[in-house]
Amino acid sequence: MHKPTRLHLLRHGQVEGFAQKRYNGQADVPLTSLGQRQSAALADRFQGMELAGIYSSDLSRCRTAAEQIAQRHQAEPLYRQQLRELDIGSWEGQTWQQLQQQDPDLWQARLNDIVHVAPPGGESLLQLAERVRPAISAIVAAHPGDELVVVGHGGVNRVILLDAIGAPLKRLFHIEQDYACHNIIDYYPDGIAVVKQLNRPI
Helix, strand or coil: CCCCEEEEEEECCCECCCCCCECCCCCCCCECHHHHHHHHHHHHHCCCCCCCEEEEECCHHHHHHHHHHHHHCCCCCEEEHHHCCCCCHHHCCCEHHHHHHHCHHHHHHHHHCCCCCCCCCCCCHHHHHHHHHHHHHHHHHCCCCCEEEEEECHHHHHHHHHHHHCCCHHHHHHCCCCCCCEEEEEECCCCCEEEEEEEECC
């Protein structure tokens, strides 16, 4: 079997406001001091490893880890807007509790069909997947047999992992993605993807 392309898929570190369940979406939410330390620890994990590419969402909570990894490898990180978190529209910055009180019907409708129901002015999960999938395919195709890093978000990473194991998008929350976790996916030339590591903590 030909050598796979190995993708190290990371989630950004802890963000401000983490204690409350809220939708940050594409807001450029800053990292906490712990999140900063987690980013540095992720970068340390790749010390001495040969990386063919370092890719990231262009939001600062992901860029922090990507920049630190790239600095250790004397490389330039490549930012992709397509790897941004789900656009949550007018729900951005609001807590789950607030939304359940303010918009209970749409909240429930989205729980019933998270794949197709979008928040006001935002994306559905299917729309997120439709912009993430070609970005990941292009990244993997550009580096056959190499090792890569992608720094992403909880929702984005879950889509990538679900696709790798052939699970439907409706299983989104059957996969956990903790802050600063490390996943590994091997992509083979025949199209087979194998998840080698899932949600490894710092």
